[in-house]
Amino acid sequence: MGTTGQDTYPFDGRPVTALCGGIGGAKLALGLSRVLAPGQLRVVVNTGDDFEHLGLHISPDIDTVLYTLSGLADPVRGWGQVDETWAFMAALEALGGETWFRLGDRDLATHVERTRRLRAGESLSSVVEAFAQSLGIATRILPMSDDSVCTVVETDEGALAFQDYFVRRQCRPRVSAMRYDGADTAGVLPAVLDTIADPEQAAIILCPSNPYLSIGPILAIPSLRRAILAAAAPVIAVSPIVAGRAIKGPAAKLMAELGLEVSSAEIARYYRDLIDGFVLDTADADLAAGIGCPTHVTNTVMESLGDREQLARTCLSFAASLSETVGPKRPG
């Protein structure tokens, strides 16, 4: 159990970058934001799940990070805002509208205002920055790209856009492959590349989000992947698989359908050319020896706020221990 949060883990004030998707990743991002000094953390967030619904631009992972870091996230449901109400959905249903994707009344303000600003010509990153400021978030939240990248899941029911697979079909179709449409040509924000290339960077942390559906789209952008490969800072990943199961979401089902071993070791293989260190759960301690890079075994299941902070501290310490020996994996 970690101490609860006021004292920060200074890491000499040097910046730390986290890459994450939604719920699982956002938990660690919250822990990091609380143990680091205000503004020390930057979070690069998956936008491959972004889609248009009811004419609104929805950025599920960005919103989960915004809500989590501002204390607005619903701790039970895992998505959307706490104390949410559903009058809009009830009225939409009465009008014969589409209700498979549930939008809470408070959450809707985010989508309506973001859509308005995007249509007025603002970039997604600028909108996110303004929202973070309005919500009092000191952490810099950076979309992986301002361009559209669309995670498509190839299934036995055909190619499905992510939310179609994840929400409408509730991950039931059998997955044979993923692709990240638009990633090849998506631009990366200078702020993201600067962040990763920053020689002062203390650590780059791949949060325990789904590697294939949340971190994969980020790493599919060539310039972003190259920047991580060239980064001087140690890169570590935290396994989202514990004892052969995903803490949350479809990662385990998906790995099995792709013919992969459902284990932390497989996650480490997925990240192998990028990472300098790998964090896995105590339940998987026996796998550590075979991982093929430095590992750290700890509790990775984040139930309490203390768990999030403790895992954050552990990741930072582990990265610090690696930073002596690490250099660019492939010179830029």
Added chain:
Amino acid sequence: MGTTGQDTYPFDGRPVTALCGGIGGAKLALGLSRVLAPGQLRVVVNTGDDFEHLGLHISPDIDTVLYTLSGLADPVRGWGQVDETWAFMAALEALGGETWFRLGDRDLATHVERTRRLRAGESLSSVVEAFAQSLGIATRILPMSDDSVCTVVETDEGALAFQDYFVRRQCRPRVSAMRYDGADTAGVLPAVLDTIADPEQAAIILCPSNPYLSIGPILAIPSLRRAILAAAAPVIAVSPIVAGRAIKGPAAKLMAELGLEVSSAEIARYYRDLIDGFVLDTADADLAAGIGCPTHVTNTVMESLGDREQLARTCLSFAASLSETVGPKRPG
């Protein structure tokens, strides 16, 4: 006090058309819908107040009529839905969004779904028809046009779009003139023209909405005005001014600023080339003799549902009494 509503006023089942704007007009439309047989009433509604806000297409008068006729309208506030909640507005405010135009959580579903359907290429009239059906409304609700008409108020603070004047500036600026941008070239739905020209038509009723801001935009569409002038059915108007004051809204202030006499007589003058009969309040009985067309004096203040039904019956009887003598005012 009228009887409350189950028995209908058959008028031989012949169609009746009402023209209206928002609150005051919708009250009479509700009364008419309850005393006529289901489907016997058609309501042509002002869309000159329609505007885009937060990227959503908002049709204030259409929505007031939809909510009033479906029993969803808030009886106290006078706009929006009953039992409305405001979580969206609170969240929008927290994000730094614009909050001068208040959108309730339930109301928002109407705007989001309408906007989605319009963007997908549907016409406003088709969306309104679908909404009316979903809400169980038997009355046919017809937007005055599927094309954009924008009521602009010329004021001492410059030209203001209607909602800017009405909501944001709360009718404070001094008005010198109105114009209805786009009315000259706006198409009228064939269903509206057919409705007005229908030889079976029993009556055309100009509801007690603001003549300058709600009925004026409808009548500013040349083909629609011509159709009313050519209609065989008697056309009657109900005064929204009682004893020199407006029941609701800025009509009286506006008339004074335009240099007009604030009276029922002035309203009758505004409509003089169109109407065959004029309904005015008992408080204005002394004006009846000077109106210059057949008049009917009755209680026009609609507080209870019974009042709405009673005024509806009175208007229908008055129209019936005129129908013997009335023909086209100006042959089509």
